[in-house]
Amino acid sequence: MRQRIRSYATSAYCETILDAAERLFVESGYHEARMSDLARAAGVSVGTLYKYFPSKERVFGSLVLRGRDEFLASMRREATEGLPEDRVLGVVRTALDSVERRGGLFALYVQVGALTESDIRRAGGEEAEAGYLEYLDLLRHALTDAVEAGVVRRDVPVDLLVGAIAGAVNIRIFAWVKSERKEPLAAHAEKVVQVFLEGARSR
Amino acid sequence: MRQRIRSYATSAYCETILDAAERLFVESGYHEARMSDLARAAGVSVGTLYKYFPSKERVFGSLVLRGRDEFLASMRREATEGLPEDRVLGVVRTALDSVERRGGLFALYVQVGALTESDIRRAGGEEAEAGYLEYLDLLRHALTDAVEAGVVRRDVPVDLLVGAIAGAVNIRIFAWVKSERKEPLAAHAEKVVQVFLEGARSR
Amino acid sequence: MRQRIRSYATSAYCETILDAAERLFVESGYHEARMSDLARAAGVSVGTLYKYFPSKERVFGSLVLRGRDEFLASMRREATEGLPEDRVLGVVRTALDSVERRGGLFALYVQVGALTESDIRRAGGEEAEAGYLEYLDLLRHALTDAVEAGVVRRDVPVDLLVGAIAGAVNIRIFAWVKSERKEPLAAHAEKVVQVFLEGARSR
């Protein structure tokens, strides 16, 4: 019972800190954000920060990990259930939906993906990259299934298709992040997939 | 300010420093790279660095600016010449080609685009963003022309199409950066545009 | 203050804490040892530590005081009882014996004696120094008595003699501490005093 309260409190602190870190890192960036800022933002002391996370890097790493796990969990369901044709839409919708709900985490996510800064990569990069790659993999599976079901063209390498749809999704997210996350995001899923499937050419 | 940029450009020192900075920032990232590292990489003293650039931020900003200008110059030609249908392909091919030739600058570019770190944004973010927006604008123009010429569908907002093609291009570049810039990049232009125009659906 | 020391002494907690502190400080040194380490070593909580001692410094001070009092109590007897000639040997033997029994306290003792660190001096230095000076004083008395009894030479200032014997004792203790307190120590008393009295010159 004691332990449960303890572990509950521990995880509550962790979540509070990570929530604040997510806001702060997205807002100011990893380097700009100081540990004292994070402490203030989380409503705790610097010492408490270090009670729950051994370093600034590890705060970042945990943040990325937490997001990745949530993100992938919902994605996996969509990528493996339902009709092949619907799966692509499912993954896209879920991706946009997750991003919209998790606020700016995806910005960090992409940040890490794009970055070369070795200290951040050490902290969360590999995790994030692994997550990103798994996401692409889920898309690839969904598309492969669709190819095999005969609803997606065979004459183009699947990876090119993966790139096309993932890229379109990315750009939506970028635009949404740029708009300060005010517009709806997940609502774009259908149209994005439609254009992807039908192409831009007039008919 | 313009004049200062010009006078920078005329200086061989400036170019040398920016060349070194491009390599270094791409390799180690903005924060990881120290001014003394940059001095050594450029073969000059720290003092000389500060003779030509007032701060680290401004080195970065100038770098982005230089890249942007080169990038947009070649893009503008493609977006306004030739048959409407070919222009999209022209822009995409030029984008991929520029990126391939400028090596990792695009990595920095995207870094800044994706980043929210206020100090870097101050340094080069606005310029880079402006450049990115102009690039999207060029794409939008090319697509609008194609719509008007009747070769691209009317029933979808142009911005969605812009997103689709820009996203597909981005993803190619990401993949190329991840592969450590060893694979050919510009060669993908045709297929990317083809999938964009024809769609993924089998027929 | 005296009263407080008394009340400290009556508390079993105090003794437990001081015992742990003695081990810990000797092992790791004053600065290296953390209050949380001390709490764990003593089997109490940090809060309890602060219930009995107002600060880390005062733990150290009390430690030194406790050792000093025990040390001097046995010494005083030897310095004032028995034949004058034997008293020097008595003091030396008691000193070595106390040190051997109290384990590493003397290491701390000397640490404080030798140290100039103002915070530690504040904590225990003056007490320890007073104790050390009283010890030298007891030696001086014993030697003065021996001079008056005609068994020790008159032609050398007593302080020089005090230094000679105290120094020889110190070195033995140092050597013993260096050997990790494994060799017998008190057993050296006779020989030390013999060389002191007879001198090194061959005859």
Add this chain to the structure above:
Amino acid sequence: MRQRIRSYATSAYCETILDAAERLFVESGYHEARMSDLARAAGVSVGTLYKYFPSKERVFGSLVLRGRDEFLASMRREATEGLPEDRVLGVVRTALDSVERRGGLFALYVQVGALTESDIRRAGGEEAEAGYLEYLDLLRHALTDAVEAGVVRRDVPVDLLVGAIAGAVNIRIFAWVKSERKEPLAAHAEKVVQVFLEGARSR
């Protein structure tokens, strides 16, 4: 020539810093002294400190090393030249003389010898200890030679004699350090050695 100026300046800075560190560490102790204090005491900036020494520990280590080398160099001469009987006096006189001239370094020296604090030991402890052991070794050699020359008694283990004389010397130094290094020190050499050789017993 450039290089010589450079190396001269470098060593001048080093010396200045070490001089200040010696004063400061002796005065306030290793832990109490802050790097910013040291910078101020040396008349340089904190950054400069770190240009010449990679860490606080290494400042301390270098300090100990510098003192040890000076100390031993003069000692070695005395221990190997002249008549056997005079060598002991030579070593003692040189030891006291070095200490008197080097100010409080010996206090640090002994501090390290007596201390158990692992971080300081790491920094300078082994060097200091090695130096101290070599000093004792020089004494042992001088005494062994004297024994063989027949001027010092055979019936007592040499180590006991080494301890007796080294202890007497130590105590003199302690007393001198306690007196804030105001009294003459080297002047005691003859009497210390005389008592050591002749013993305390009246005759």
Add this chain to the structure above:
DNA sequence: AATGAATGAGAGTTCATTCAT
């Protein structure tokens, strides 16, 4: 009375920037 999580001042260290040479 006892606990130990929370606190926050203060430590060592780094590095963008300056300026005497």
Add this chain to the structure above:
DNA sequence: GATGAATGAACTCTCATTCAT
């Protein structure tokens, strides 16, 4: 004009101390 040693503000992280439970 070019240099790079010197600067010191600002960072991350530690740990003696406090106080709600």
